[in-house]
Amino acid sequence: MSAQRRVLTESAETLTYMPGFGNDFETEALPGALPQGMNSPQKCDYGLYAEQLSGSPFTAPRTENERSWLYRMRPSVRHATKFQRIDMPYWRSAPCKDDSELPLQQLRWDPIPIPEGPLDFITGMRTITTCGDSDGQAGMASHVYLVNRSMDTDYFNNADAEMLIVPQEGAIRIFTEMGRMEIGPGDIAVIPRGMMFKVELIDAAARGYVCENYGGTFTLPDRGPIGANCLANPRDFKTPVAAYEDREGIDGRIVIKWGGSFHQAAIDHSPLDVVAWHGNYVPYAYDLRTFSPVGAILFDHPDPSIFTVLTAPSETPGTANVDFILFPDRWLVAENTFRPPWYHRNIMSEFMGLILGVYDAKPEGFKPGGMSLHNCMLPHGPDRDAFEHASNAELKPEKLENTMAFMFETRFPQHVTRYAANLEVRQDNYADCWRGLERKFDGTPGIK
Known part of the structure; x- marks a missing residue:
């Protein structure tokens, strides 16, 4: 597939991406580095090592089989040996049901300020909710990242989950084994489970949200009667071309998240040394402004599921392990209709964040960078105003x-962490936004 130039954020450098979702890509940073007609030649060009990265069992059906072949300066077994366990007190994994004693309730938080002390993408991760079981490969965790320092000689590998990154403030550069992506507010990026990467700042600081998906990988939802177009179109997803980091003699480390715990190993070279690769197990970025929403054009508010960008399916058809749902700019035109989202109770649990502007069902009190949690079967809906x-x-x-x-x-029900429960920015009076919804019924026909 030919590469296409695409700027997701404004930067001094224009990165190159390959368009498409779920494609089998191929790319090389040096001519002839990618073997042709075979995956594992007796000797790879440039003295590279061939290595496969598998995101699914070998025997998964062809339509679900995810793997990529990487041609690198060293096999990854040379990157990470002699691990030592380390503590990351603010990054939690499921299950952690008893982490907080906060009573069951609807919850909302104001934006979390970025601290002054040095924090990178790993040390600045703050877990808000968890659900399911990371070892059982089901459920998810929601986080906020607070970053004021780039990762330089530190590298990260999440063996528990793929990571959906949603910037809210500040642009970042994500340097993965398979290339570089730059994203800012209005973009997202997805990093596959088990892929090494580091995050560098483009702006002075950055804040955003992360969904750590323990289950099946994100894919595009079926459109059903919508048909062939709209929602997130495959051509708008961008996968990076091969780019490598050739660094020796560094005082670095690799941090791996595995089984809900964290481990580190010293490293004297960069593990981002992949010169060429091909396959379909890849990182990708997406500009949320290219999402084409579909809505009611006569009456009634459509189900929020119609705004699904990505879905991570479960073993139950039609029931997602995680859905990523977007509420972007759009027209409201329905007749004789209450146009904001209706009042409801839902078997699904909803963690919501606001990237910019005002959310129509909560015009007051819900701020960009903030978040809310409406858990399984807890009623919620528009505030009084x-x-x-x-x-x-x-x-x-x-x-x-x-x-x-x-x-x-x-x-899954989402369980709030002790950190999130005790945040000063948690709104103790969130439920007051519904207090003014007084009884209007008096038994008289036609009263509205």
């Missing part, structure tokens, strides 16, 4: 602009 406005507004075409909210939605 949103209800009154939507119930009495003139129903003419209205465009929601400069807004971008999202949800990590999962079939």
Whole structure:
């Protein structure tokens, strides 16, 4: 597949990406580094080592088989030996049901300030909720990252989960084994389980959200009766071309998350030494502004699932381990309809973040960089002001602009960490936003 130039964020360097989702890609940083017609020649060109990275069992059906062949300066077994266990007190894994004694309730947080002390993408990770079981490869965790320092000679490998990264403030560069991506607010990136990478700052500091998906990998949802177009189109996903880091004599380390715990090993060279690769187990980036939403054009508010960008399926058809759902700019045109999301109770649990602007169902109190949690079967919906406005507004075409909210939605109840429960930015009075929804019923027909 030919490469296409695409700038996801404004930077001094324009990176090259390959378009498409679920494709079998091939790319080389040096001419002839990628073997042709075979995967593992007796001797690879440039003195490289051939190594396969598998994201699925070898015997998975062809449509679900994920693997890539990497041609690197050293086999990865040379990158990480003699591990020592380390503590990451703010990064938690499921299950951690008893981490917090916070009573069951709807929850909302203001943005978490970025601390002054040095924090990189690993040390700046803060877990908000967990669910399922990382060892059982089911469920997820939601995090906020708070970063004011680039990773230089530290490298990370998450063996527990793939990572969906959602910037909210500040642009970052993600240097993976398979190439580099640059993303900022309005973009996302996905790093496959088991892939080494580091995160560097483009801006002075960065904050954003992470979904750690323990289950099956994210894929595009079926469109059903929507048909062949709209939602997230495959051509808008961007996979990086091969790029390598040739560094020797460094005082570095590799940190690996495995079985919910963290381990580190010293390293004197960069493990990002892949000169060429081919396959379909890849990192990718996506510009959320290219999402084409679909909605009601006569009456009723459509189900929020129609805004799904990516879904990680479970063994139960139609029930996601995780859905990533986006609420972007869009037109509201429905007739005789309460247009914001309706009041509801849901078997799925909803972790929501706000990237920019105002969320239409919560115009007050929900700030960019903030988050909310509406757990399994807990009622929620528009606050009083949103209800009154939507119930009495003139129903003419209205465009929601400069807004971008999202949800990590999962079939599992999400358990709040002690860190999240004790945050000063947790809103103790969140439930007050529904307090003014008084009884209007008086038994008189036609009263509205």
